[in-house]
Amino acid sequence: MSGLINYISCGILWLGLLAKAPDVARNRRDPFLLSISSVLAFASLCFLLGAAPTVGFINQVSGVPNLAAPLTYATITAYSAAHVILIVHWRGGPTTARTARRWVLVYAAVLAGIAVTYALGDASEERRTDFDTYYATTPFIAEMIVLYLVAHLTAVTVSASRSLGWARRVHGPLRAGLLTMGLGTLVTAGYGVSKIVAVIARWCGRDWSVLGTTIAPACAGLGAALTVVGILVPLVGHHLTHHARLWREYMRLRPLEQALEGLLKREHLRIPRPSRPSPAVWLAWRQNSIYNGLHYLDRYVDSALFQRTYADRLRLSDDLAEAEAAAWATAITAATRAAREGRAMPSSVDETRSSPARPEVPALLRIADELARRDGSAALPLEDGAVTAGSRSV
Secondary structure (H helix, E strand, O other): OOHHHHHHHHHHHHHHHHHHHHHHHHOOOOHHHHHHHHHHHHHHHHHHHHOHHHHHHHHHHHOOOOOHHHHHHHHHHHHHHHHHHHHHHHHOOOOHHHHHHHHHHHHHHHHHHHHHHHHHOOOOOOOOOOHHHHOOOOOOHHHHHHHHHHHHHHHHHHHHHHHHHHHOOOOHHHHHHHHHHHHHHHHHHHHHHHHHHHHHHHHOOOOOHHHHHHHHHHHHHHHHHHHHHHHHHHHHHHHHHHHHHHHHHHHHOHHHHHHOHHHHHHOOOOOOOOOOOOHHHHHHHHHHHHHHHHHHHHHHOOHHHHHHHHHHHHHHOOOHHHHHHHHHHHHHHHHHHHHHHOOOOOOOOOOOOOOOOOOOHHHHHHHHHHHHHHHHHOOOOOOOOOOOOOOOOO
16 A cells, blocks of 8 residues: 555544544543544555555654554554454443553553563564565564464454454444444454465465565455445434434424414514524524414413313323324413413413423424424414423323
């Protein structure tokens, strides 16, 4: 893989890190976010350190002929460990923290082994692309190469098996992400397999260094890309699903707001429309407009009419929430007309009663659905509007 492709891949991963930085800053102790950031960071470093120009720069600046090799191997090992730990935290469970600590300790020992074996070995001739096969028979350096490759293959095997196994039990964006991640780790395993085969061939007196210089980097690049995509798919999918749900709730509340339209304009109860196109902000704006109308109508609500409608609907269905929504749709329709015509509160209502609790979004949605059904069937005229507040106790 050329240095340019390495640097482009590294830059893309850094953009992902920048995108996650605000979340990490707000939740510095969240192990899941830290694991995602670690995977992105170490993957970007793998691309950066693996580029031939970077290898030459490190060796030249440090004055050590092949210092870039153990640094790259250590980064690959850290990336492998971070990937496994990410899956551990993603899966969750009562033993998550203990399992993650064990993986950290095991791979910390591997990193220490890489440092020690490199210090004990002799790699005085610089090799920028075929370090593995060239030094495959050098004492201590060969052990270092085998150590990092075994650690890498172990991590990708565990990651692939857990990702694909978990994918069979989930659905939606999470399943798509796990399948993509599992595929990515399988492709990444081609890096370690190619390197191992090339090293074994060197032990047998053959020169298969092309496996380590062409196939292995290609597998590493494609595998890392698929792995990162697999990590991001559930996060992006959750984000899009959440926004879509907010927009649907905003649209579902429209009949309820339209029912109050005349009252809101006449009494100047509507708050200014937000300019930011955020589903959460627009939903809150529509909610607050509805709440303002409901609070104004509180003095006109006929509780006896509410009780009668509630009881009638319960005789047709055992759904308490549906009966409550229907009762409020009827009672507030009458209250809206009474407010428009300037009629006093019905005498059946207790003058000392307290204002009802504000309905939450689920209750408002049921009321809006009831009004939409009535408007569609013309069962109840809604000239100036009728509304309900679904979470009041009956």
